[in-house]
Amino acid sequence: MRKHILLLALLFSGFSLQAIQAQTTPAHALKNITIHNADGSVTESATIVWRDGVIEAVGKNVTIPFDAFEIDGGDSLHVYPGFIDGFSTWGSPEPPRNLPELDNPGDPPYDRAGIQPERKPSVLLTEDKTFEAGMKAGFTSAALYPNGYMLPGQVEVFYLAPAIESIGLLKENLALAGSFEPAPGGWGNGAYPSTMMGVMAQFRQVMFDATALQQHMKYYAQNPEMPAPKRDQVLEALFPLVNKTTPLYFEVDTKEHIERLLKLQDEFGFSAVVVSGKEAYAKSAELKRRNIPVLASIDFTEAPDWYTKMNKAEESDKEDEEESSEEMEEISEEEQSYRDKRIEAWKAEVTNIKKLMDAGVSVGYASAGLELKDLSKKLEILLDEGGLTESDAVKLMTSNTASILGLGNTLGTLTKGKNASFTVFDKAMSEDKAKVLHSISNGTIHEFEGN
């Protein structure tokens, strides 16, 4: 606990951790690198200079200050703005298993119902190998929330580092997290709400309860002679949502789930961000109208085997075409029609982000459960079939996400004045087996050897 307080104190005092650790290198310069910027532009033989966690200069023909420690990229290194995961449970403690039996499952304590909006990731942060893995995949920042159920806790943004003592809190009270997950415990030991309609009703009720408590606290503050309100950290954590001063980051995928979220938005007026949103394209007009951004998932279903085979066959020589078409199995009309529908659905799924972008919806990136080891595979699908170029994908995971998180002035692009968070690859990301050599997060250099 004390470490975290120290961290916060430093942040607010304007010092960066780096300042304490490395007084012998007031600034850094990385030269002879290729910079891939978020807007798609590529600058070769460039230099980037940063000091106290902020980019001092970037581009070609940059004068390197006298007190900057130089690193030569040898014209073989590629630098990308650090990726930002817009919604993730890295560093969250696992929800407890083997829950004790409840006397009255119909009226459980808040935590058993999954209603825990008071929880903050900065308080609960636990060691997690994912931090390092994330940085090795190119991430330098993440919006984290505690793993839970319908109202699992708050969303806060962090600068990443492999060890949690070095993780820096960038923004607290960013948002409240939400989902339609019913109460934990499963069949044997569950509680109310155990269904999605139950979650919706309970969401409303807990907002009503918070409204009444806030009103009571207001009255009591002016009139201490009246009965005192019963303080409740859970309900009080919902005040910003009741007062519409904090947005709700809601994890939903299907069209119908998104519609239900919009219904709650109509009732309570909070601003919202859709997280994951795999079918969000089906509601793109509505999302645009309401200014609801989407932190999109790229956890696509794998392409059907026969489709991949078919594509490989098409790519190979024409000579082989005859052979391969003979190899194509005989399938019934029923199965062929099934395949046609399936591939149509698959293409709709993988072009979700493109369609959202085309409709003018603000789209960023969230892992939303995607495991890092699958990231490159999914990016490949996004670029091959999803209609995005590599620079689109970079923009998605950097400046788009940064602006959705309200951190567009700090993160997302490599420009003067912004935070020094970027990743150094040994070759262009799109090339086979590109590796992360260094990750610079809030100015601190993290080296990865051997990956």
Added chain:
Amino acid sequence: MKKLIILFVFVAFGFTAEAQEKGSVLIQNATVISITDGDLEDTDVLIRDGVIQEIGKDLRAPRGVETVDATGKYLMPGIIDAHSHLNGVDINEGRNVVTAEVTMEESVDPNDVGIYHALAGGATTIHLMHGSANVIGGQGETLKLRYGVSQEGMKFEDAPRTIKFALGENPTRVHGQGNGVQPRTRMGVEQVIRGHFDEALDYKRKREAYLSAKEQYDRRGRGTPPVPVAENLRFEVLNDIIEGEILVHCHSYRSDEILMLMRVFNDYGVENYTFQHANEAFKVAPELAKNGAHTSVFSDWWAYKFEVYYSTAYNASILNANGVINSINSDNNQLLRTLNHEASKVVRYGNTTVNDALKMITLHPAIQLGIDDRVGSIEEGKDGDVVVWSGHPFSIYSKAEMTFVDGKKYFDLENDPDDMRIQINPGTDFEDGSNYREIVSSRDEDACMQDAFILFQN
């Protein structure tokens, strides 16, 4: 905790997802089973923009309106099922004895291919209900089977609100036996209802007192402010029931529990209710008629539980003969698509006429759902929810050939392809078990206990 979310992708498949379309069609030369005005032979029915505009002979088709030659065929109003769980995402919020605050309106899956199966059986409107795990369950939602529209688009506009009650073995097993929470007996069931009604009335008093005191205090800005009483969704709904704004549909079997509920409702002034299943309703038909209570029953299910051991397939006929407005329902996805056949059995079991039996799947369920001004018969001014049958719907050899909802054709025996899915899982193979639907037979126990079966495994 992220559960594996199986993604199904909505494939537009030629339907307009958002727009709720109304159609026009002229159906010619059918034997029109009007329900309210007898069977009209060689008659035409003209539907314009979703409404039955004219019924008569040799009508002229307005320009652009498709015609259907129904010579030798029958035209019947779309079947209305007063008790269904067809496309509920969840059926039972079974964790509390009273869950009036939840609603099936928020549990609608508009993409289930079972909706199409029901259309193919001649059904056009269903009452999507909460299950029977709780004494007072969630609110229901009346839906038109507009396959291919959004969940919002399926709602039967302006249909009255409904709610599910359940008496007898189901709630006493789920809560009493399963959770050790009252009720464990039929005695307890009565007290759960009375107790919650009383609490709701107390809440109403206190909440209204608070709101008026708040309004005064906020206006004047002096004096002592009132202690806030939070809005309570559950009690608000219970008060709506007491005030007659919600139609009650009560799952019940035994005659004595049916009498109990009538007694309780008389005490609290609740007037509009339908007993669902009500296998023993025939034993108290005179009392039901006197109270203006309605019933919605199976045609011939019995003996699967003790509380239905002493029932009879003649239930519907007895009720009808005693002047009770009775309907035949399915509570089962297979029966839903053969409700014409279910209703035909009422003619066999008792002296019910063919038209009276037809009423039980058209006009009477419409009355019970408060939508009889819109559907339930073929009359000018009512909705264009009609079905063309190859023969009289009570013949086992008859097939539904076309089903229209709001004048738009949603089922066509001749022209529809085999695969009518609109929601495709991009991750499953043709032979994958994920394509398997849970097969529901006409013999499966009432679906009312779905999602809650495990709760009374003891």
Added chain:
Amino acid sequence: MKKLNIFVFIAALLFGLTATAEAQITEKPEYGKFAITGATIHTVTNGTIEGGIILIDGEKIVQVGQNAKITPDYKQIDATGKHVYPGFIDSWTALGLVEVSAVAVTVDNRELGQFNPHMFAFTAFNPHSASVPVTRVSGVTTVLSHPSSGTIAGKAAVMDLWGYSPDSMAVKKSGALVMSLPSSGGGGWWDNRSEKEIKEQYERQIKAINDFIDKAHFYNQMMNAYEANSSGKTKPDFDPRMDAMREVLSGDVPIVISVNREKAILDAIEWIKSHENMNFVFEGVQEGWRVADEIAEAGIPVLTTTLYTPGRDYDNYKRPYENPGLMAEAGVKVAIVSNDTENSRNAPFEAGYAAAYGLGKEEAIKALTINPAEIFGVDHIIGSLEAGKQANLFISDGDPLEPMTNIEHVFIKGFKIPMTSRHTQLYDEFLNRDAVNE
């Protein structure tokens, strides 16, 4: 908690039983010589006779034809304008074995253990089940009532629905052996097992069955050898399970296997190849239409229904209705059943849907009469209207597959039964509940 439940249920049941006493059938049947005249007679095996005559003497039908000499000792039933059919046979039900499925003590068809070929449904069949009269007044006169648990559940019995003891009601005590075969295909999306787990479990289960059958073959052989010539041999111990298998191994008693999905059916057909001498029947067969040719080729008859929802998301809505017709078209012998207990009376309607969707009326009637009789080896007794067969028949005012048709008279084993059941008695009592005698 459990004990209390048992007491409650037993108490309820005892109360129920005493109450049942009032609801039992008190009218007596008629028995003797009957001449049914003027009806359309659907013999099933010898075509339809318009305005024909059926003569019944005691248990048997003595004559079926266009003309017959009717002596005065025959009671005449004028059936002009009516139809006569053989009593329907519902060949897959738990009627008589299960009274109230939700009340465990009344469920008598699920014995403990995996291999129980020696459990006889005949023994547990309750002749006084409230469902018996309810069923027979609808024209279903005979049922195959079956046990249902484990790998080999026991022997199903063919029972007539009139009588006061299983002995007097049994048409065939050993109607069929009931067996369940595992499938190498997975279940639906709710099946959590990995492919490897599915395969391993399948192989283990199949091996257990094969081992059991091997042991049964050995026992049979050994007993045959002993029975042929016992001199010099020590008598082997009697094994009731193995003994019960003997009539099955010879093919005299068929084995009914429940299979529904395509893969399960194909797996079963494959497995059956290595058990040639035994006789097999498939039950359920919901995806039979997909492999109708294979089933026909293997010569396996099927027991199936129609009133269930399509099994695959992309199946045409009418597949279940078409299924029997498609299989029959491919050459499969089809019997249509209720697969119900208290609503066995609905078997004709399952057949009606099959008739409407491709099977045709004539074949549908066969599926309720001669086909099940042949499948279970009782076609010399019942299944058609022929002189010499047992007098199981009914008189209806129309097509019995049509729900609005009334079944007017029913004969079982020559008894003209009272057309009353719990259902009709409750109707009589409650139609006009508050009426008083003047």
